[in-house]
Amino acid sequence: MNCEKCGTSIDPDEKYEHAGQILCEDCYLDMKAAPKVCDPWAVYTAKKEAGANPTLTPIQEKILNLIRKKGETTAEEICREIGIKEEEFRTNFAALRHMELARATKKGDEIYFTTFSN
Ligand SMILES: [Zn+2]
Numbered sequence: 001m002n003c004e005k006c007g008t009s010i011d012p013d014e015k016y017e018h019a020g021q022i023l024c025e026d027c028y029l030d031m032k033a034a035p036k037v038c039d040p041w042a043v044y045t046a047k048k049e050a051g052a053n054p055t056l057t058p059i060q061e062k063i064l065n066l067i068r069k070k071g072e073t074t075a076e077e078i079c080r081e082i083g084i085k086e087e088e089f090r091t092n093f094a095a096l097r098h099m100e101l102a103r104a105t106k107k108g109d110e111i112y113f114t115t116f117s118n
């Protein structure tokens with residue numbers, strides 16, 4: 001029997017079931033620990049990566065560098081400067097937020113993006 005998530009072989013006595021999937025203990029605990037958000041898989045991946053040594057994709061790096069350079073910036077500006085679609089920005093920003101590298105802040109009607117420790 002194998003874990004349906006990571007594929008590791010598991011003893012039938014040690015299997016865990018979550019949302020209809022058979023999981024190993026590690027994956028089960030990860031599922032349980034993951035906060036409920038619109039994209040659990042992004043959080044799961046981000047947390048895993050942030051643990052030891054965060055690995056950013058080139059787009060995530062560009063977003064983070066731009067935010068660092070500007071201090072505070074809007075999604076519009078980020079998309080224009082980097083040349084990505086807003087949808088792409090949102091997905092990548094979610095990962096940065098879960099790695100606690102960047103965050104969003106509201107000023108009036110506008111949402112600004114800034115670094116986490118600001
Ligand atoms: Zn597993």
